[in-house]
Amino acid sequence: MPNNLPTPLLDGRRATRDRRNLGWAAAGLSAAGMIAALTVAPADAVQGQAQRLMYLHVPAAWTAYLAFFAVLVSSGAYLIWSDPRWDRAARAAAEVGLGATVITFAVGTFWGRATWGVWWAWDPRIVSTIALFLVYAAQVTVRGTEPKPHRGARRAAWLGAAGFVMVPVVHFSVVWWRSLHQQATVLAPSASPPIDTVMLATLLLCVAACTVTAGWLFLRRLAVLELRAGVRAPAKRTVGAGRP
Amino acid sequence: MTPRRSRALLLLIVVAGVALLVAAGLQNTLTFYRSPSEVAGHMSAHERVRLGGEVVPGSLRTEGGLTRFRIGDGTTEIAVEQVADLPGTLREGQEAVVEGALDAEGVFRSDTVMAKHGNEYRPAEAGGQDSR
Known part of the structure; x- marks a missing residue:
């Protein structure tokens, strides 16, 4: 039986304030990341200034992976407990992941034009990244194909759980097949990634900024979906004794 | 969104997915390029192919809008002629992928040059030393 309870992350007296603080943290980290990426980090020896696109491309790709992992977890939990809160979490995470994929792609084409010399290559x-995008676009869409919400949510959960197989395919596509795209620098099994220390620190700062921003957007989206679902907050618990 | 519109959108996504896979198959996505050894002797002339390997050091020359270089993989080298623009990041000793076909003389006539770059990032100043 579907319940009508609020998500614990959004519930409670301080939830709104916490969410706003997270938004400020995201803004602060993003500003610091942008300054570091544009001024502190040195230009690359081979690629020059265009390499700075990495500081948005890589964090956005990481955020997409993370969001799709959240879809996997939420989808699995929905398949087990059939709780609509898990379905809303899966949907919000999938939407954040799709947005991150679009940013990765858009920045990637500019980076490709600047260093490879072409906007696009097969x-x-x-x-595989476009295939990944389509899988999660279908995951978001399939939810609405059934008049009964639970059935649509179940289909979305199956797709959200199975679709995660695309993430390793995308990540290891540069290893498994011959590609134009270079191999991973940081998310690769290497004790000393072949990257300058200041560049690496800048990259990690930008990854943190992107992750926190995505978390904030996820919570905001979740709040909107909860409002739309007409979630009723449970009756306030009264403090102290005196009630029968 | 109504179930009807959702289904229409889902169908569109599935069609886009199939189109993507068909196009990727036709474009040889899984072997994005062939090595010089695979191309030399195995490709008939004028068959369009992507060729990838190291730009042989000392072979890169541009004269009057025509760029010549050799692409090698350690055992085989193929001469490449390219008329159009080159990516600014193309360097001798770096990897590149060219698109085109062998002509009757065994010269690879390319119309697109793509410069591969490694996964290494070093500062331009300080001679490649760590900027820490």
């Missing part, structure tokens, strides 16, 4: 990384 490269395994590029093709």
Whole structure:
């Protein structure tokens, strides 16, 4: 039986304030990341200034992976407990992941034009990324194809759980197949990633900024979906004794 | 969104997915490029292919809008002629992928040059030393 309870992350007296503080943290980290990426980090020896696009491209890709992992967890939980709160979480995470994928792609084409010399190539990384996008676009869409919400949510959960197989395919596409796209620098099994220390620190700062921003957007979206679902907050618990 | 519109959108996504896979298959996505050894002797002339390998050091020359270089993989080298623009990041000793076909003389006539770049990032100043 579907319940009508609020999500614990959004519930409670301080939830709104916490969410706003998270938004400020996201803004602060993003500003710091942008300054570091544009001024502190040195230009690359081979690629020059265009390499700075990495500081948005890589964090956005990481955020997409993370969001789709959240879809996997939420979808699995929905399949087990059939709680609509897990379905809303899966939907919000999938939407954040789709947005991050679009940003990754848009920045990637500019980076590709600047360093490869072409906007587009039929490269395994590029093709698999579009396939990944389509899988999660279908995951978001399939939810609405059934008049009964629970059935649509169940289909979305199956797709959200199975669709995660695309994430390793995208990540390892540059290893498994011959590609134009270079291999991973940081998310690769290497004790000393082949990257300058200041560049790496800048990259990690930008990854933190993107992750916190995505978390904030996720909570905001979840609040909207909860409002739309007409979630009723449970009756306030009264403090102290005196009630029968 | 109504179930009807959701289904229409889902159908569109599935069609886009199939189109993507068909196009990727036709474009040889899984072997994005062939090595010089695979191309030399195995490709008939004028068959369009992507060729990838190292830009042989000392072979890159541009004269009057025509760029010549050799692409090698350690055992085989193929001469490449390219008329159009080159990516500014193309360097001798770096990897590149070219699109085109072998002509009757065994010269690879390319119309697109793509410069591969490694996964290494070093500062331009300080001679590649760590900027820490």
